[in-house]
Amino acid sequence: MFHIFLDTCVFLDISTKKHDLPLVSALEELIGAGVIKLVVTDLVAEEYERNKADVANKTAKRLSQEFKQVKAVVSEFADEKQAETIEVLNDINARLPLLTDANYVTIYRVEKLIESAEKISISERSKIAAVQRGLDKKAPFHISKNSVADAVIIEQFYEFSQGVSNTDSCFFITHNHNDFSAKDHRKPHPDFDNIFNSENVCYFNNLASAINLIDEDCLAGIEFEFDYTEETRGLRAILDAMDELVDKVWYNRHQNRMWKIENGEIEIVPEGTQRYGNDVIHDHIIEGAMKSAKRVEDIYENVGPWSDFDWGMINGKLSALRWVLGDEWDMLDT
Template sequence: MHLLMLDTCVWLELASKKSELPILAAIEYLVSENIVNILIPNLVKEEFERNKDRVANQTRQRLSQECKLVKGIIESFGGENKQQAIDVINDVNHRLPILSEANYMTISRVEALFKDAVEVSVTDTAKLKAAHRAIAKLAPFHSGKNSMADAVLIETFDEFRLMNVSDYESFRFVTVNHTDFSDRDHRKPHPDFSGIFDQKTTLFFITPNAALSDLADPEEVEFETGHGWEEETRGLFEILEAMDELIDKIWYNRHCNRAHGIASGRVTIIPDGTKRYGNDVIHESIWAGAQAAAKEVEEKYEDTGPWDDFEWGMLNGKLSALRWVLGDDWDNLDT
């Protein structure tokens, strides 16, 4: 059996986005089959209770605003059949109270999972360890924010892991809060959490589908959503997955440029330990690791280039835009 702990923000995503309902169904399936146990700190349960109404109402309000916006555009610029489109929008707008109820149906599914979960209380020991992180400016306090709740959650996860290390095949922590928990590559935990995540039996994820990918066969899981409404905007998990693919492909292109530089003599491979750095040299072990990573990218994606200047610009532009949406500065193209 595997242990799964989701951050509060992940539960709220699952409860409010139709696009995430298959993931919720997969979790329900894994729990019912005794493949996964869910860990719920009382802090997560309390945060979910405080925020569930706000999230449900925000979905309804956003849909209402989008209906008004689209209706206004159609009224101003629609053609001879614009009334038919307006009638459809009015129908959706009238059904918004029903859509809100659909949100609460999903919330009730999450709360049912909470009832079957392993619930733990935050201990004084976990709080003390979180305080030590704050004093030392260790993640999740490295960005200067008051992240005490996040620190308490990760310490509670680790405390449970150490007390039950022989009871589970793996311990999996999922959060979309990459600012506080992730390294520069958001898929990896911040180095300050190296004592918790070994990425072998104790695993870190920024999307729940990545955390479940090796546990659930989609053909074995029957996804019954049927809520009768469509989520037009992209979900956060979908954005993060698109970013991961863009990061891999942009890094791979840069790797190919480096390989061309080596082949042409512009870049020299030098022995490990040589105290020489710059764009014209690369150490043997780093190059070996880069070649192995490049092979993984080639096996993972069908399209790895080469791309012309326009396609290359599109890749970089997409990554910059998605990162900006999630709070980064414009033109952040680090890989």
């Protein structure tokens, strides 16, 4: 069994960085298979709960600010391809809300991982040992910052590792190399030599390395699946699809109107006739409609007739796409 301690910064990073999504999936898979057990101190759980929303919001603001800066540079310096580039950037800007909202989905998954973990409380021994590190100016107090929480976490990891069987392994994983790592960030600071002095107690400065050591095929397989995961569609693609659906919905309604004309339910009257209603249509309007219908027939290979199921799908797709872009549900006006 592998007992995995993740520092708070690791939980926060995998919650907000899209390229770390395979790591979340790998943890879920390995925990579900009983290969690893996640161990979380109450201090780490509290730090994560306190900072998760702030980090996600900062990510959203950072993406928005970076987008504005890029767009400003393009507007000022781009030449003949400026319009094309701005269109691409506007498409990305329209996707930002979806991309940033995805952070909160990942946060929910990470919260579930923490809930499923073995919870341990900070002991008095760990608190005292952390204070002693501070008095001795040992890592993580070797730099000028308040590192009490980091010291308590590493001491609690040490205490837990002492009670683990020799047949099990304990991994401490952090992205905070300033406080915990040696000059070679893959190794712990020399002040932690007494903690990482056994073959089954290991230090990692990134989660991917730890997962690969446990199961080298797990992460590779998950990353392969993510390579073939479809990206969020851009605004241009959504608008193009909506245009096609609007054309087809209108065309079907036009064909129903033409059927009613042929069967005498709707009368064609001359332009200027003072008659209106569902049972009449003016000749100039029907002429324009027939030209529009010809345009639709020339553009699309399939314009019906459709079954009730196909017709429901077309209307449903148009309603869903309009809802994504801000309309109310069932908005099917053409």
